[in-house]
Amino acid sequence: MLDVESLEVSYGAVRGVRGVSLMVRKGELVTLLGANGAGKSSTLMAIAGAVRAAAGRVRLDGEDVTGAAPEEMVRRGVAAVPETRDVFPDLTVAQNLQLGAFTRRRDQAGVLHDRSEHFRRFPILAERQRLPAGNLSGGEQQMLVIARALMSRPSVLLLDEPSLGLAPIVVDQIFGMIRGLKESGLTILLVEQNAAKALAVSDRAYVMRLGRIEAEGPASEIAAATELKSLYLGAEP
């Protein structure tokens, strides 16, 4: 479904991503692991079109979408949640969700239906729907940005460090939700530091180091490969 080939991303003279190839099949949950600075987020943002790729190809259902603008990627069914957890702080929770459905604004009935669905899944968001999103706690904001991304009814969801800086109980909630999304058939590419939790819900995983893919395989194999742990946990082997 999503096919990335020899992707490179540069920041000035620094090459953050050096020839990454990966693929995510329909309905799969794939995790990208690696230490800080390994190039995971850059890879994800380049797929989403938010960062320009210096070289390489991104294909979606066989179609070349390399260099497409982020708004174009959303129209094509790829929604991304960056790690910066960007809610629009002065807009209300409900308005944030409404913006997530910007590409579907002619389908108001469907949008309202999806919104009540998300409110059922996250009652806390329903409770605070009229509050500015900036007033929410970190965990609530994370729920909001994921729900907001889902409002575009994506076929692929790119999630960047959804558990970053959240309390353990909230992290469990978030992973529960990711598992639920996977079970509903959504294709997901997940970037995580919390390797154990991420591998527990994933089908397959890639391990990145210094801008390259160092290892790949079924999640259970990656989890069992002790020699890889130091890679994605950040220590040098």
Next chain:
Amino acid sequence: MNAAQFVLDVLSLGGAYALMALGLVIVYGILRLVNFAYGELIMVGGYTMFLVSGSGLPWLVMAGCGLTMAIVAGIATDYLAFRPVREKSVTAVLITSFAFSTLLQNAALLFISPRPRAVPLPELFSRTVEFAGVITPARNLITIAVAVIMLGLFSWLMRSTALGIAMRAAATNFRMARMMGIPANLIISAAFAISGLLAGTVAILWIGRIGTVVPGIGLEPLLIAFIATVIGGMRSLSGAVVGGFLLALIDTTLNYTLPQDLLKFRDAFTFSLVILILLWRPEGIVRGPASGQRT
């Protein structure tokens, strides 16, 4: 000195200032760039009304032509000065927006005249009326009414329409807004169109005070708009309105209180007060949302 007179003066001047400032800040909010060709949108509105003045059309239609051309000029600013270099460098955009401003001014000099040209105004604009025990030019009341209508319309647009909410989102975090599927070009063109609409409205009200249009007419409104947004807070739309009214309050107060021979130095007093306000609140009176990188 009469209190009702004073209030009317502040409100009518402030209404015009607020609209000027809003037209500038709507583009700044999204692009984080000052459109230096903003004053020329006002000029375009004025000259359009001059050019159609011999047509015998009803005045409202002529005013509509002025508004339309100001909007067209606003969108043209985006296409000609901003879009080709927007992703390259900030300096380039500053220069192209100056260049576009100079181009429009020189076009007016060359093809029309450096001398003032009369703009058609309805007879109502020059009439004086008695209101709340004060005798005042009708155009002051018109300005207040138009400002109330435009601010109301603007506030409704930004609060209740999908486009307005998308624009507010783009103003806080442009990249994330695009990742919602909001097309960057649509939002920016919409901002320029709204900027043009406000400039056209200001053209009618501002030129209504003088009655004529000259190529350099846009400079003063641009300066006023800039100062109003700086003291009001450049990151917030309501800040521009607050700044506009505050600047009008300062100007009007000085007009009323300065002795005759100091009146010609009014701007020096105004700017001194602006500096004091900025020392007190360097970010402006209304603080906008904290984030906002340029894309």
